[in-house]
Amino acid sequence: MTKPLRIGIAGLGTVGVGTLEVLSAHAETFASRVPRPLTVKAVAARDQARDRGVDLDGYEWFDNAVDMASGDHVDIVVELIGGSDGIAKELTEVALANGKHVVTANKALIAIHGTALAMAAEEAGVTLAYEAAVAGGIPIIKALREGLVANRIDRLYGILNGTCNYILTEMEQSGRNFLDVLDEAQSLGYAEADPSFDIDGIDAAHKLAILASVAFGTAVDFDGIHVEGIRHISPIDIEFACELGYGIKLLGVAARTAGGYEQRVHPCMVLESAPINHVSGVFNGIAVDGNFVDTTIYEGRGAGAGPTASAVVADILDIARGNPVPVFGIPARNLKPAQTVDMGRHRGAYYVRLTVVDKPGVFADIATILRDHEVSMESVLQRGRAPGEPVSVVMTLHESLEADVVNTLDAMASLDTVIEAPCMIRVETFA
Numbered sequence: 334m335t336k337p338l339r340i341g342i343a344g345l346g347t348v349g350v351g352t353l354e355v356l357s358a359h360a361e362t363f364a365s366r367v368p369r370p371l372t373v374k375a376v377a378a379r380d381q382a383r384d385r386g387v388d389l390d391g392y393e394w395f396d397n398a399v400d401m402a403s404g405d406h407v408d409i410v411v412e413l414i415g416g417s418d419g420i421a422k423e424l425t426e427v428a429l430a431n432g433k434h435v436v437t438a439n440k441a442l443i444a445i446h447g448t449a450l451a452m453a454a455e456e457a458g459v460t461l462a463y464e465a466a467v468a469g470g471i472p473i474i475k476a477l478r479e480g481l482v483a484n485r486i487d488r489l490y491g492i493l494n495g496t497c498n499y500i501l502t503e504m505e506q507s508g509r510n511f512l513d514v515l516d517e518a519q520s521l522g523y524a525e526a527d528p529s530f531d532i533d534g535i536d537a538a539h540k541l542a543i544l545a546s547v548a549f550g551t552a553v554d555f556d557g558i559h560v561e562g563i564r565h566i567s568p569i570d571i572e573f574a575c576e577l578g579y580g581i582k583l584l585g586v587a588a589r590t591a592g593g594y595e596q597r598v599h600p601c602m603v604l605e606s607a608p609i610n611h612v613s614g615v616f617n618g619i620a621v622d623g624n625f626v627d628t629t630i631y632e633g634r635g636a637g638a639g640p641t642a643s644a645v646v647a648d649i650l651d652i653a654r655g656n657p658v659p660v661f662g663i664p665a666r667n668l669k670p671a672q673t674v675d676m677g678r679h680r681g682a683y684y685v686r687l688t689v690v691d692k693p694g695v696f697a698d699i700a701t702i703l704r705d706h707e708v709s710m711e712s713v714l715q716r717g718r719a720p721g722e723p724v725s726v727v728m729t730l731h732e733s734l735e736a737d738v739v740n741t742l743d744a745m746a747s748l749d750t751v752i753e754a755p756c757m758i759r760v761e762t763f764a
């Protein structure tokens with residue numbers, strides 16, 4: 334009789350309880366799909382008395398999750414606690430050092446310590462699996478690491494944070510401002526009480542760092558990512574974007590360029606007709622360009638108990654089936670340094686909105702600054718006329734070097750007639 338694969342689940346919140354539910358809901362199907370029986374042996378969380386809506390009788394309880402990983406209690410540790418450091422990191426390190434497979438949904442942990450943890454896992458001959466850490470229920474790690482393995486990945490981009498996508502979608506559909514919609518997202522449970530990880534782009538950057546590593550075979554480089562959030566996006570920018578034929582999305586973009594790898598998270602104007610622009614609300618969407626396959630697109634729920642647990646359980650079943658693949662697609666010791674390109678060297682098109690005093694000569698000053706910085710304008714829009722009053726002037730700029738655009742905007746900001754900091758949004762031409 335084959336020995337069962339013993340599972341220990343650390344963290345019994347949204348994803349931990351979801352994982353227990355998925356494991357029990359389809360237990361019979363799983364038994365027919367993997368060569369070893371699966372059994373949940375142990376669980377760990379902080380408060381044993383808390384009612385979690387699932388029956389925990391029959392599982393060994395650990396107040397200290399690290400103890401669960403250190404003895405001969407389980408074969409797989411499922412880390413569903415969260416946080417890049419502290420208990421989640423210690424638990425993962427101890428589990429790997431003790432020859433246990435680890436499955437985690439923890440993007441912060443993998444984005445910051447992924448390369449070292451991958452080395453530890455591969456040295457110990459065990460699996461470190463993290464499908465649930467990126468885009469919840471979308472099997473994007475498997476797609477990149479296995480389904481697209483025949484390709485050179487040249488670029489991937491995507492909506493990696495459902496909270497931001499919900500806020501931007503609602504702002505576009507209702508015309509409300511950012512703070513109003515954030516407030517609503519918090520009351521609906523789509524945004525945390527402290528929303529900064531989501532709205533400042535950090536959560537999306539964690540996920541992008543992981544995706545870029547798998548796509549390019551590079552060490553995870555969270556610190557190299559250029560990160561901007563969505564706090565500065567205003568209804569007027571969304572209106573102008575619509576008028577110009579674009580939508581605004583917070584995207585993570587990782588691209589192979591002649592000078593290295595671009596890794597960036599920031600709001601983007603994308604063509605109204607582009608598939609990524611049609612990923613709305615809390616959904617995530619990712620497009621991957623492979624040299625043989627061309628563009629493939631993945632869309633689905635990026636969070637929530639069911640979608641995230643679906644990915645956690647897929648990783649558990651993969652371990653039970655055997656046939657391990659290296660953590661980031663190639664052995665961790667062979668991951669190349671990321672050589673992330675500085676954002677100043679990015680070339681792209683730009684949307685710029687200036688708030689200026691409506692008086693003669695303003696356009697001449699702006700045109701002179703553009704000429705002096707060798708940045709060329711594609712189009713210009715002015716909303717209304719109000720002599721002596723502030724008006725919005727919107728320009729789109731032809732493809733330019735970002736460093737030149739930044740210098741141009743600094744010069745414009747110093748004009749007496751420009752009365753607010755210019756708003757700049759990068760324009761992406763995904764078909």
Ligand SMILES: NC(=O)c1ccc[n+]([C@@H]2O[C@H](COP(=O)([O-])OP(=O)(O)OC[C@H]3O[C@@H](n4cnc5c(N)ncnc54)[C@H](OP(=O)(O)O)[C@@H]3O)[C@@H](O)[C@H]2O)c1
Pocket residue numbers: 343344345346347348349377378379380381383396397398412413414415416420438439440441465466469635636637638641
């Ligand atoms: N929620 C999602 O939709 C989602 C989606 C993708 C990825 N993730 C990731 O999945 C992980 C878990 O997220 P979640 O939403 O399930 O979090 P959660 O609901 O806040 O649950 C966290 C769990 O960790 C336990 N915990 C906290 N500190 C602990 C400690 N020192 N020792 C043992 N247990 C401890 C808590 O125990 P108590 O219950 O006893 O307090 C709780 O059960 C995170 O890495 C998150 O980023 C979540």
